[in-house]
Amino acid sequence: MADAENRPKLTVGDDGVVHVSWTQSLGKPMSAYIRYARSNDGGGSFSPPAILNDDRQLISHRFDALATDGRGRVAVVWLDARSRTAKTANKSPQTDVGLYAAVSADGGENFGKNRRVADHSCQCCRTALTWTTAGPVAFWRHVFGRNIRDFAIANLDGGPIVRVTDDEWEIDGCPHHGGGIAADGRGNLHMAWFTNGEKRKGIFYRRVARTDFSKADARPDMSAPLPLGDPARQAGHPAVAAAGDRVLLTWREFDGQRFSAWAMLSQDAGRSWGAAQKLAEAAQQADFTLPLLDARQALVVWNTAAEGLRVLTVAEARP
């Protein structure tokens, strides 16, 4: 199934293996399984789909994210309600939803036991996962203290849960609006997210320089949050891609009638940015924008009801 931020994931490793993960609806509202399949022949055929959540309960396992190191390791994270019991269900403020992970060391043929990465996460925002030089790193909307819905990072190979935003968004509800993260292959992380917090509102970008989140005393070296897009046009659902020194941000805006796709490019690992570019408009319903980036091209993929799937080119702004 796919709805809003809950969508299937696809990633191709440097080894050419195609990995897909998705959420399979089980009929009952919000109940779902996390599924995974891979293709060793470039998408010609796929392995029988595996169920990754090893508890097999008819409960919420949703909002999967997927990443591979391209050398045989594959990781999937998702939001999982298995620790919710009748006793704790009404025991506010505990959300009883946590971030769970399954990791494969053999290219996705077998996955290790499910591991609880974090307890007490937000229940209905997308999760994000990227492979860094120090292993797989997850990024998700966590619940800090009583009910502060800010973002956290954790390395799935071990290490602490590190709070990486301080927007102070206190809401006893569902934001339905998360964030994205990308590793640039040089040790830096690039994150983009939405908040409606006490301290800031809108979408933001932040660079995390060379922090090893597998270390117990990881203290992220982060840039100040950079506001993106026009809040009056509901700039939202940001996504980020990184490749070496190049970082691409994309988001969607809505003026009350029409959606538009936007992007912004950095050539120096997120230290400075070219101007925001409006890439296209949509006459009817529009999906979120997805960034694609390598050393030569910066692209945004946008699926819209009236215009169909478009691959939009982001202009290179060389300094």
Added chain:
Amino acid sequence: MRRACLAVLLALAAATTFAGELRPFTMDSLPAIQQQFAGRPFILTLWSLTCHHCAKELQMLGRLVSSDRNLPLVIVSTDTPAEAPEIRAALKRFGLDRLDTWVFADAVPERLRYAIDPAWRGELPRSYLFDAAHRREAHSGLLKEAQLKDWLKRQRAGEKYIFKGRKQRET
């Protein structure tokens, strides 16, 4: 025979408008609702089947409705008309199926959201407390039952006051 009975029942249901109907919420719906509550306070609550907190909110509202039959409450689902059976089942479960209920009906639901309030970013549950003059207070996340009861009490006291004032002018 059974099929014929069912057809008659369905035709009757289609021809009759009664409270408890799930109506399509379009660009004109909020003005129409405000017209319906002209000069009166009301609560507008938006929810979705996909929202974990919304069930708690509906449960609380259901409790309130059962003790206060005249609760001026309008419930709008941000799901789609295709999900009407699930929406009706959920409303029924919380004892809210006899109220005026609505479901978002637009190919671009963001337009409806924007028309209600450009500052609303889609978080749920979302509520608007309209006073008698229809000045509104927006709230994201669960409403607290005590807070809502207190607001209702103040609004109803205000109504009485306005009513008294008119009477005085009349005499």
